[in-house]
Amino acid sequence: MTMPSALTGSGMPAWPEGGLTRVPFWVFQRDDVYAREQERVFQGAAWHYLCLEADLPEAGSFRTTFVGDAPAVVVRDNDGAICAFENRCAHRGALLCLDDDGKAKQGFTCVYHGWSYDLKGNLNGVAFLKGMKGKGGMPDTFKMSDHNPRKLRIASLHGLVYGTFSDATPPLADWLGQPIVDGIARVLEGRKHVVLARYVQALPNNWKLYVENVKDSYHASILHLFFTTFELNRLNYKGGLVVEGGGGHHISYNQLDRAQLDAAYSQQNLRSDSDYKLKDPSMLQGFNEFPDGITLQILTTFPTFVLQQIQNAIAVRQVVPRSAEKTDLHWTILGFEDDTPEQRMVRIKQANLVGAAGFISMEDGCVGGFVQRGVAGAPDMNAVLEMGGALAQSSESRVSEAGLRGFWQQYRTLMGL
Ligand code: FES
Numbered sequence: 001m002t003m004p005s006a007l008t009g010s011g012m013p014a015w016p017e018g019g020l021t022r023v024p025f026w027v028f029q030r031d032d033v034y035a036r037e038q039e040r041v042f043q044g045a046a047w048h049y050l051c052l053e054a055d056l057p058e059a060g061s062f063r064t065t066f067v068g069d070a071p072a073v074v075v076r077d078n079d080g081a082i083c084a085f086e087n088r089c090a091h092r093g094a095l096l097c098l099d100d101d102g103k104a105k106q107g108f109t110c111v112y113h114g115w116s117y118d119l120k121g122n123l124n125g126v127a128f129l130k131g132m133k134g135k136g137g138m139p140d141t142f143k144m145s146d147h148n149p150r151k152l153r154i155a156s157l158h159g160l161v162y163g164t165f166s167d168a169t170p171p172l173a174d175w176l177g178q179p180i181v182d183g184i185a186r187v188l189e190g191r192k193h194v195v196l197a198r199y200v201q202a203l204p205n206n207w208k209l210y211v212e213n214v215k216d217s218y219h220a221s222i223l224h225l226f227f228t229t230f231e232l233n234r235l236n237y238k239g240g241l242v243v244e245g246g247g248g249h250h251i252s253y254n255q256l257d258r259a260q261l262d263a264a265y266s267q268q269n270l271r272s273d274s275d276y277k278l279k280d281p282s283m284l285q286g287f288n289e290f291p292d293g294i295t296l297q298i299l300t301t302f303p304t305f306v307l308q309q310i311q312n313a314i315a316v317r318q319v320v321p322r323s324a325e326k327t328d329l330h331w332t333i334l335g336f337e338d339d340t341p342e343q344r345m346v347r348i349k350q351a352n353l354v355g356a357a358g359f360i361s362m363e364d365g366c367v368g369g370f371v372q373r374g375v376a377g378a379p380d381m382n383a384v385l386e387m388g389g390a391l392a393q394s395s396e397s398r399v400s401e402a403g404l405r406g407f408w409q410q411y412r413t414l415m416g417l
């Protein structure tokens, strides 16, 4: 960990001058910042994506997940309600549930000393509670109801399950804002979701560098050779940038419009403006799915959730911080129950656009590491976020870093920085 010099009264270094246009590199490096994020962001007043309702088809279905670095279990109980609680035994703290998903008949039993919990996460059994032959056991004063893993409040929206540890988090739809709710609805509402694939991608960088990257509509058609060369996303296509809530949620969208190709890209001399051709162009032949004609929508909810629609490739991504300099990115590739076999094949084919080895997004897996390595000796220097001005507002232009400024605005509010 690289330490800068002066700390303020809060124990954190001072944020630089320059409003939302400056971000200090120490924020990607320090272990004390990481610890404060766990407390104020991940266990603070924010909603966190946990899993899909489709992951919990019936009573007892569960999925394990993370809220920041805290492990959690999400489960459908016998009343059909979705519950979530820490994946932490109340005895000595072992993981309660060791699988990624499955079906729990009655509840969960810790392997270490056999304490058991019902589907709502209530402790309901302690092995040898009364000891053996009148000897040992727990004192009479021990009450099981005093010892439960912490529970999360739960809210579902169009098949996405969110949770929060904080009583102060406003209702989910209010916290997201209507434009974000609408952006989720246009991809997911009223459809039966089918998980086509899942994988976890290890990123060699702080989690916020990946979140910045997803919100960064400026880089997309510059860094990604595939995006521009195969005409999926150019900054001159009709589209826009929506920044919502406390600033931390965003949507970037565009409509593919090959008639709009112009000279702007060749003048910039970008690596992404190349003469490459696809041998198999069927990769890009999708079907008309969205009546509004939007062919690309990237939506984030603060702090770590991404909903992606790139043509017919639908996915959700969950950013899971592992340390100040390590992150896991959990991908879930989605289809819908009423997809025809041909449509399903298109989705699977187009799923190759993204992911760790995706034609588009493999570069995103390494640029965060380039930044982490680039700033190693410069904790007191700052990133410059002046593209598109100094504010965190929605705009028609995607040549803008407004989405990033919005993230930092909400982040600093929660972190008290
Ligand atoms: S740690 Fe779970 S029963 Fe002991």
Ligand SMILES: [Fe+2]
Pocket: 213, 219, 220, 223, 224, 361, 364
């Ligand atoms: Fe990217």
